[in-house]
Amino acid sequence: MKNYKLVVAITALGLVGASGIGMYQVGISQGMQMSAPATDHTGSPAEKKTNTEGAAPKILYWQDPMMPGQKFDKPGKSPFMDMQLVPVYAGGGEDEGAVTVSSRVTQSLGIRTAQVIKGSLSKSTTVVGNVAYNERDVAQIQARSNGFVERLHARATLDSVRKGGPLVDLYVPDWIAAQEDYLTARRLRGPGSSGLADAARQRMQLVGMNEEHIRSVISSGKVQARMSIVSPIDGVVTELAIREGMTVSMGAPLFRINGLSTVWVNAEIPENLASQVQVGNVVEASTGSLPGTIFHGKVSAILPDVNSATRTLKARIELANPSQQLIPGMFVSVSLASLPRSDVLLVPSEAVIQTGTRSVVMVAQDEGKFFPVEVQTGAEANEQTEIRKGLTAGQKVVTSGQFLLDSEASIKGLATRMEDGDSGEKAAEPVHHASGTVKDISQNNMTVAHEAIPSLAWPAMTMGFALSPQAKPTGISIGTEITFELEAAADGSFQITKLSPKATSPAKSGDNSAHNEHGVAK
Known part of the structure; x- marks a missing residue:
């Protein structure tokens, strides 16, 4: 069971x-x-x-995201960084060499554009100067005959005088005798009396009497024992050579009077700005002692003398001083406007990105495409910058948000271009100095564990570099500590242009011929 x-x-x-x-x-x-x-x-x-x-997107090439200027024709490990290469695809509605931004994103980023125009540009330069007398507005008064000083009306230097105002009363004996002879001849009646009067009049001129004094004698019919010498201009007494009771001789200086209707300003022009200042430039001047008051004038001369201590030239500026508010010795701030140049290519100054070694603008095209363009700039004034090369009139440049676009262009490895063609010599690339230890080496390439490179803002890392023809790794092997120089190549990568052993290090064993090889897309 x-x-x-x-x-x-x-x-x-x-x-x-x-x-x-x-x-x-x-x-x-x-x-x-x-x-x-x-x-x-x-x-x-x-x-x-x-x-x-x-139907999948076509791969154009592979690149290292950290070194986008270098292109490879097949995948693999980056020779620069410890990472895999990433593919770059064709299509997507984006032109090679351009940054494409949709209209919605354009508005969100606040991207604004302005047109490249042709116009006139007058650059303004501000310098400092000091006020001085106008040496061309001077009256020098001398004794025209021997005499005695009886009374001084201008008794001290820097006294103000008016045109026609008395300066000094002189007693001149020679004038008295000449006047008496003239009055006697004029009273004579008969043949030849008029000739005697004319001769006596000429004698008054010979002893130093001017026409005003002679007319005074003729009109009064009396001997003028004392004669007043008057000021021929408005101004101040800058030199006074006589005192009351003194005896003066013919030709002796009595007064020096400087006018103040116009003054000079001696402006210090930096040597590098001398070409921007020309005779005839319009000038505006102001001083802290007279806030809100503007004085107008022009450059009258550029003096052929350079101050060896300050490396400045002296520009002589003539300013109108109708109220005599400007006093010699004052400091003034002078704004010099250069002669305007017409038909100059202009863009807003905010559109120009200054990298330190070049100037770049972002050019806007249709369908939200933006291209970085290298330009050659000139003078800048009134928030406008002159463009000497790189752009043409009518193009549109980005004036707001261009730094975001430039960063995107740098990440994508887009090269800037000179749209007019680069006829001049290319500026020398900066040289960067570094040191490190050789990790791998071949005839044309070297992998280095380098220390931080401050000039490139690179931290310490291990990466590969191409060797320029002049950089020969003689006496260098794996493990050698080296010092080397880097320069940027045309494709945006960096190559070693000079290297030398830092210290003697024993070479490590191993096969020096084994490296990763990557083809470069042409």
Whole structure:
């Protein structure tokens, strides 16, 4: 009985196992049918797969995201960084060499543009100068005859005098005798009396009497014992050579009077700005002692003398001083406007990105495309910058948000271009100095574990460099500590242009010929 129950139990277990295996096979079969691609009269599954792959974006080249200027024709490990190369695809509505931004993103970034125009530009330069007397507005007064000083009206230097105002009263004996002879001859009647009067008049002129004094004698008919000498101009007495009671001789200087209707400003012009200042330039001057008051004038001369200590030239500026508010010795701030140049290519100054070694603008085109363009700039004034090379009138440049676009262009490895062609010599690339340890070496390449390079803002890292023809790794092997110089190549990568051992290090064993090789897409 027990054997019978055991047989029945074994049989039941067998049926259950067979049922489970059958259900498993059915499930596998159905799963395979569900996962199998549906076929139709258009082609096989293999053909379908081929068609799908044919629609994938085309890979143009591979690049290192950290060194986008270097292009490779096949995938692999970057020779510069410890990372894999990434593909760059064609298509996407984006032109090679351009940054494309949708209109919605353009508005979000606040990108604004301005047109390149032709106009006139007058550069303004501000310098400092000091006020001085106008040496061309001077009256020098001398004694025209021997005499005595009886009374001084201008008694001290820097006294103000008016034109026609008395300066000094002189007693001149020679004048008295000449006047008496003239009056006597004029009273005579008869033939030849008029000739005697004319001769006596000439004698008054010979003893130093001017026409005003002679007319005074003729009109009064009396001897003028004392004569007043008057000022011929408005100004101040800068030299006083006489005192009351003194005897003066013919030709002796009495007064020097400087006018103040115009003054000179001697402005110090830096040597590098001398070409921007020309005779005839319009000038505006102001001084802290007279806030809000502007004095107008022009450059009258550029003096041929350079101050060896300050390396400045002196420009002589003539300013109108009708109210005589400007006093010699004052310091003034002078704004010099150069002669305007017409037909100059101009862009807003904010559109120009200064990198330190070059100037770049972002040129806007249709469909949201932006190109970085290297330009040659000139003078800058009134928030406008002159463009000497790189742009043409009518183009649009970005004036706001250009730094974001320039950063994107740098990340993509877009090279700037000179749209007028670069006819001049290319500026020398900066040289960067570094040191490190050689990790791998071949004839044209070297991998170096270098220290931080401050001039490039690079941290310490291990990366590969191309060797320029003049950089020969003579006496250098793996493990050698070296000092080297880097320069940027035309494709944006950096190459070693000069290297030398830093210290003698034993070469490590190993196969120096084993490196990763990557082709460069042309």
